[in-house]
Amino acid sequence: MAGTSGSTEQWSSRWGFLLAAVGFAVGMGNIWRFPYQLGENGGSAFLIMYLAFALGIGLPLLITEISLGRRGGASAPRSVINVAIQSGQSIRWGFIGHLGIFCAFIILSYYTVLSGWTLDYFVKAAKGAFEGADANVTGVMFSNLLANPWILLFWNTVVHLLIILVIRQGVQAGLERAVRILMPALFASMLVMVVYGAVAGDMAGTLRFLLEPDFSKITFGTAMAAIGQAFFSIGIGMGSLIVFGAYMPKDFSIPRSATAVIFMDTGVAVLAGFAIFPLVFQYGLNPGAGPGLIFQTLPLAFGQMPGGQLFGAIFFVLLISAALSSCLGLAEGCVNWVEEHLSIPRARGTLLVMGTAWILGITSILGFSVWKDVRPLEFIPSYSGKDIFDTFDHLAANNLLLVGGALSAIFLGWLVPRALKLEEINVKDGLFFGFWRLMIRFVIPPVLIVTLMMGIVE
Numbered sequence: 001m002a003g004t005s006g007s008t009e010q011w012s013s014r015w016g017f018l019l020a021a022v023g024f025a026v027g028m029g030n031i032w033r034f035p036y037q038l039g040e041n042g043g044s045a046f047l048i049m050y051l052a053f054a055l056g057i058g059l060p061l062l063i064t065e066i067s068l069g070r071r072g073g074a075s076a077p078r079s080v081i082n083v084a085i086q087s088g089q090s091i092r093w094g095f096i097g098h099l100g101i102f103c104a105f106i107i108l109s110y111y112t113v114l115s116g117w118t119l120d121y122f123v124k125a126a127k128g129a130f131e132g133a134d135a136n137v138t139g140v141m142f143s144n145l146l147a148n149p150w151i152l153l154f155w156n157t158v159v160h161l162l163i164i165l166v167i168r169q170g171v172q173a174g175l176e177r178a179v180r181i182l183m184p185a186l187f188a189s190m191l192v193m194v195v196y197g198a199v200a201g202d203m204a205g206t207l208r209f210l211l212e213p214d215f216s217k218i219t220f221g222t223a224m225a226a227i228g229q230a231f232f233s234i235g236i237g238m239g240s241l242i243v244f245g246a247y248m249p250k251d252f253s254i255p256r257s258a259t260a261v262i263f264m265d266t267g268v269a270v271l272a273g274f275a276i277f278p279l280v281f282q283y284g285l286n287p288g289a290g291p292g293l294i295f296q297t298l299p300l301a302f303g304q305m306p307g308g309q310l311f312g313a314i315f316f317v318l319l320i321s322a323a324l325s326s327c328l329g330l331a332e333g334c335v336n337w338v339e340e341h342l343s344i345p346r347a348r349g350t351l352l353v354m355g356t357a358w359i360l361g362i363t364s365i366l367g368f369s370v371w372k373d374v375r376p377l378e379f380i381p382s383y384s385g386k387d388i389f390d391t392f393d394h395l396a397a398n399n400l401l402l403v404g405g406a407l408s409a410i411f412l413g414w415l416v417p418r419a420l421k422l423e424e425i426n427v428k429d430g431l432f433f434g435f436w437r438l439m440i441r442f443v444i445p446p447v448l449i450v451t452l453m454m455g456i457v458e
Helices: 014-025 028-040 044-072 076-087 091-126 135-146 149-167 171-200 203-211 220-234 240-246 254-282 293-304 308-342 346-366 388-415 418-425 431-457
Strands: none
Touching (some): 028 044, 028 254, 028 308, 044 203, 044 220, 044 254, 044 388, 044 418, 076 308, 091 135, 091 308, 091 346, 135 149, 149 308, 171 203, 171 308, 220 388, 220 431, 240 308, 254 418, 388 431
């Protein structure tokens, strides 16, 4: 159906938009990436920085991206181009949208591999493989999974097929319908895990780790990691939120919607910390164990708790849901771009995007075994020691997303007329608008640029 924003489809309700945006934001970035980033970067000091960046930088940029999308009413690049034309600026600013889609595609290629891990662990949980397992057993279990490229390729293929089935249906029939079911169930499951962690884990150690900051551990690299995690978790700089904005009717409040997304997304990330770290400290695991942290920690809990086989299976189904909801958001932006720029039907565009992502994902899969010694960007100091999977993750979350965020802030903050911004955001020219405008013009661009450059040098 034709939408007031110019897009071909729209969200059926504000709740549908919120669930889709939160579903895109709340995913493995919160439950998988946030805990191990927290563990690697000093615990509570990193948490404080993350919260500050999520609210001080993430919220203004989320409003910026949704506004660009609703005003432009198209794919991420075309939306920026449409706003540039309306503002009398060069259409070359459409590069912002292209960069976002490129970044989203890179993340999609390895995020689907990660999602395959959750499918494998669902099967393990359903079979009772975690029963009585200790830390050594779960560590070996995870290592064996990464060392088997064929099983990883199988699960990665299954994930791609699931995404294709949903995305082909469109916004309301596919994406919105899926997240209406998946997201409430995930929230409930996370709460259960927090309660279990409080009862069976080391909550005292967790409180010390998360609430007693050691600011001596803060470096520019830590700051870059915190900003990158905020961007990755919320979904800023990937183009998908611009596309989501293009589907947003004019009567939806952008500031209220963006604020709700930020608080729900951040809430799940903090819940994940309180669910994971009590078990980490209880079983003597290393909080800085890296990407495999939750896949070594959660099986310990399911192996010990009453009814752990059933609940473990249910939890990993919901973890699959979280992973898929983010994959769907990433894929939606890429498919939207393909539809518009290649003028092909949605079904064919979906197959093209997911087929190409599947091929690129094979490099990450092989990077865990056959190509485990390959370090693609070893010559750059900040990429030293990073394998293919880590290289993709660092490139996207810690570099490209920050560049895209800075460019979006400069474009909307400095080049788009004040009246157009007021009209699209639909707020009065008062305190809120003044704060938002101050942030995207004078604070966010220099903070992102300095953090990016210092992080690379360090």
